[in-house]
Amino acid sequence: MVGALVFGGAGGIGSAVSRRLAREHAVAIGCLRRPERARTLAREIQEAGGTAVVVEADASTDAGVVRSFDVAEELGPLRVVVHCVGGWDFPRITELSEESIDAALRLNLRSALLTLREAARRVADGGRVVLLSSAAAEVAPARQSTYAAAKAGLEAAARVAAKEVAKRGVTVNVVRPGATDTELLHATTSPRAIEAMAGSNAMKRLGTPDDVAGAVMMLCSDDSGWVTGAVVDATGGLR
Numbered sequence: 001m002v003g004a005l006v007f008g009g010a011g012g013i014g015s016a017v018s019r020r021l022a023r024e025h026a027v028a029i030g031c032l033r034r035p036e037r038a039r040t041l042a043r044e045i046q047e048a049g050g051t052a053v054v055v056e057a058d059a060s061t062d063a064g065v066v067r068s069f070d071v072a073e074e075l076g077p078l079r080v081v082v083h084c085v086g087g088w089d090f091p092r093i094t095e096l097s098e099e100s101i102d103a104a105l106r107l108n109l110r111s112a113l114l115t116l117r118e119a120a121r122r123v124a125d126g127g128r129v130v131l132l133s134s135a136a137a138e139v140a141p142a143r144q145s146t147y148a149a150a151k152a153g154l155e156a157a158a159r160v161a162a163k164e165v166a167k168r169g170v171t172v173n174v175v176r177p178g179a180t181d182t183e184l185l186h187a188t189t190s191p192r193a194i195e196a197m198a199g200s201n202a203m204k205r206l207g208t209p210d211d212v213a214g215a216v217m218m219l220c221s222d223d224s225g226w227v228t229g230a231v232v233d234a235t236g237g238l239r
């Protein structure tokens with residue numbers, strides 16, 4: 001069986017990605033602060049006849065990313081790597097500090113760069129790498145300077161990586177979700193702001209984790225071998 005590694009694989013969007021990948025792959029589910037949630041998901045996948053392991057590791061550190069790949073490679077040739085790690089706060093530009101800038105870049109950008117590096121070294125020929133950005137990278141909403149900057153950086157880095165790994169037939173793409181109905185969204189964003197975001201796309205609703213996972217799976221499919229360095233909007237038609 002071929003393997004897949006999902007950083008943030010038990011999160012809101014990540015768990016939908018892990019469940020779908022598990023239909024055809026042995027999946028390594030990355031987590032950090034909530035390992036129990038990842039273990040529950042792994043059990044669910046195993047009970048449905050799939051293969052899943054949990055790797056507790058900080059995706060913003062060298063050691064954590066390398067160990068995650070080590071664990072994933074034990075499952076078989078690593079065909080898919082998906083990066084679903086990220087998060088935001090709402091600092092005004094006037095409130096930025098060295099600490100808040102570093103924290104946002106570390107979580108959203110450094111983890112993505114380390115994942116790209118390790119995937120470039122270790123994903124199997126013909127493999128698929130997908131990273132989650134955010135509509136914020138393009139919309140640049142007020143009070144999201146660090147998050148938007150980090151995700152824009154992630155998109156640029158993915159496009160560079162796509163060029164460097166193309167000779168092995170590996171593709172690197174980005175999915176850019178809009179507001180998606182996860183715990184993180186509800187924990188960080190007021191109901192009024194969520195309602196406004198849900199009304200701002202063509203579909204007039206929040207995205208679901210499965211909506212976004214569908215776009216990720218499209219880019220992981222055998223049919224997507226000619227699509228690389230792309231940024232795919234999964235926003236329900238925000239533009």
Ligand SMILES: NC(=O)c1ccc[n+]([C@@H]2O[C@H](COP(=O)([O-])OP(=O)(O)OC[C@H]3O[C@@H](n4cnc5c(N)ncnc54)[C@H](OP(=O)(O)O)[C@@H]3O)[C@@H](O)[C@H]2O)c1
Pocket residue numbers: 007008009010011012013014030031032033034035057058059060083084085086087088107132133134135176177178179180181182183184185
């Ligand atoms: N929800 C939205 O509206 C939305 C919109 C646009 C883009 N996105 C992007 O989509 C991705 C997933 O978002 P989500 O809503 O599903 O959030 P989420 O549920 O909080 O998922 C984030 C995941 O990242 C993991 N994680 C956080 N820090 C980590 C670290 N240092 N090392 C390893 N893992 C770490 C978390 O695992 P633990 O809980 O185990 O720590 C969690 O599984 C993020 O990149 C986010 O920026 C989300």
